[in-house]
Amino acid sequence: MSFFKKLFGTAAKEEVTMSKLNIGIILGSTRQGRVSPQVGQWIKEIADQRGDANYEIVDISDYNLPFLGTTDGSEPGIAAWNQKLGELDGFVFIVQEYNHSITGALKNAIDFAREAWNNKAAGIVSYGSTGGARAAEHLRGILGELLVADVRVHPTLSLFTDFENGSVFKPQALHLDNVNAMLDQVVAWSGALKTLR
Numbered sequence: 001m002s003f004f005k006k007l008f009g010t011a012a013k014e015e016v017t018m019s020k021l022n023i024g025i026i027l028g029s030t031r032q033g034r035v036s037p038q039v040g041q042w043i044k045e046i047a048d049q050r051g052d053a054n055y056e057i058v059d060i061s062d063y064n065l066p067f068l069g070t071t072d073g074s075e076p077g078i079a080a081w082n083q084k085l086g087e088l089d090g091f092v093f094i095v096q097e098y099n100h101s102i103t104g105a106l107k108n109a110i111d112f113a114r115e116a117w118n119n120k121a122a123g124i125v126s127y128g129s130t131g132g133a134r135a136a137e138h139l140r141g142i143l144g145e146l147l148v149a150d151v152r153v154h155p156t157l158s159l160f161t162d163f164e165n166g167s168v169f170k171p172q173a174l175h176l177d178n179v180n181a182m183l184d185q186v187v188a189w190s191g192a193l194k195t196l197r
């Protein structure tokens with residue numbers, strides 16, 4: 001028996017039956033010709049191989065959200081968006097850099113919910129000429145306000161070396177370890193934060 005086990009004893013194993021966490025892979029861009037579906041699909045394929053959570057792609061453009069505050073709020077997409085976020089325990093944001101920040105579409109979608117974001121975890125996968133790093137850092141500030149715990153590991157993809165002609169996604173193999181490390185943290189923190197809700 002180890003020194004510490006002798007000192008502290010062995011904790012009784014608790015039988016906890018937990019259902020799998022639901023993690024949404026949120027596509028941050030909505031423009032025609034966007035590359036985010038390719039990146040989101042790549043993340044989902046890696047994630048599905050892990051089998052440690054239910055992963056699904058969540059496409060902002062499916063919800064036809066109006067610009068916040070410009071309508072009476074009765075569009076069904078607004079309620080559906082909140083309901084979808086409410087079903088999720090954690091997120092992976094697919095973030096593209098637009099003028100050194102996130103897209104207006106993603107910010108608008110984020111602003112359309114509040115409690116549905118709270119006490120959940122998120123990872124960020126970004127792309128751009130400098131790996132989308134500036135957009136990702138802006139997103140971290142926004143997530144803090146919404147009580148979303150963003151994890152440290154952050155895969156950054158280059159428009160020059162991970163895409164052909166900036167449009168066909170061909171990720172370098174070196175990103176795989178980083179994606180899995182990011183998912184490890186998202187799953188761990190999503191599970192931990194579930195106990196707060």
Ligand SMILES: Cc1cc2nc3c(=O)[nH]c(=O)nc-3n(C[C@H](O)[C@H](O)[C@H](O)COP(=O)(O)O)c2cc1C
Nearest residue numbers: 029031033034035036096097098099100128129130
């Ligand atoms: C309005 C706009 C602004 C952009 N600004 C930046 C920028 O500041 N930095 C950068 O690295 N890439 C910038 N880009 C390039 C995008 O990162 C690139 O087009 C990327 O593919 C966009 O993601 P999407 O295809 O999913 O829409 C910009 C693209 C657009 C459309």
